[in-house]
Amino acid sequence: MLTYRSNMASFVFRTTLLRCAARSVATKYRTPNRWRSEQSYATAEDNKGPKIYTKTGDKGFSSTFTGERRPKEDHIFEALGNTDELSSAIGLAREFCLEKGHTFIHQLDKIQCILQDVGSNIATPRSSARDSHIKKTKFTSQPIADLETWIDNFTNELPPLTNFILPSGGKSSAALHLARTVCRRAERSVAPIVRSGEADQDVAKFLNRLSDYLFTVARYAAMKEGNEEKIYKRPE
């Protein structure tokens, strides 16, 4: 259901994108509430209609939510791409965790949705944003507080860390570690955007806290599955 919903959201994104080519990215980075209301307007006609590609990016330029055209190697698209990759890495880890019946799936689901909001914020450079853009893409601090609560709860159940842990501990755990490293890349790419005032500070804080969450939940998954985590040993 959830996958269907997200496919649907992306489909509606795309169809709207084609209908409103001049506002291309504006449609792709809408707030979740806006997506939901648009989904209810999707019709059978929409389903037959436009293609997924607009070809507007073929010359190596794309659009921000504010309508600026920038080269694809711009910091903004780099950060958007890393955030997208992060959500995909979490999605894969989630599938392994689901197979093992882990209880934190709902947290991963929520995080993937928040990452869409991270993308909206990054795609809206403050220097060219109108008030309405800023209002729609504002990133709140609540998701950071949620991550901190989840980290603290898992940490209370885990044995204390006494060694360097290496990515291991079964498929769920190793996939969560991989997502953690992608998260750190996303954080690095967001840093200059936040520093220059183009995105909200809380976006950087969220990504920083998210890598700690992914580390902690990776350890938790290994513990719950009864898998040993590899620890660093100095090579003989």
Ligand SMILES: Nc1ncnc2c1ncn2[C@@H]1O[C@H](COP(=O)(O)OP(=O)(O)OP(=O)(O)O)[C@@H](O)[C@H]1O
């Ligand atoms: N390679 C990329 N990496 C990260 N973000 C991208 C990339 N290309 C585009 N974007 C961002 O994602 C939004 C949607 O992507 P999309 O693929 O529709 O853009 P496009 O390449 O400009 O268009 P098209 O694929 O239709 O030619 C863009 O408006 C832009 O903000």
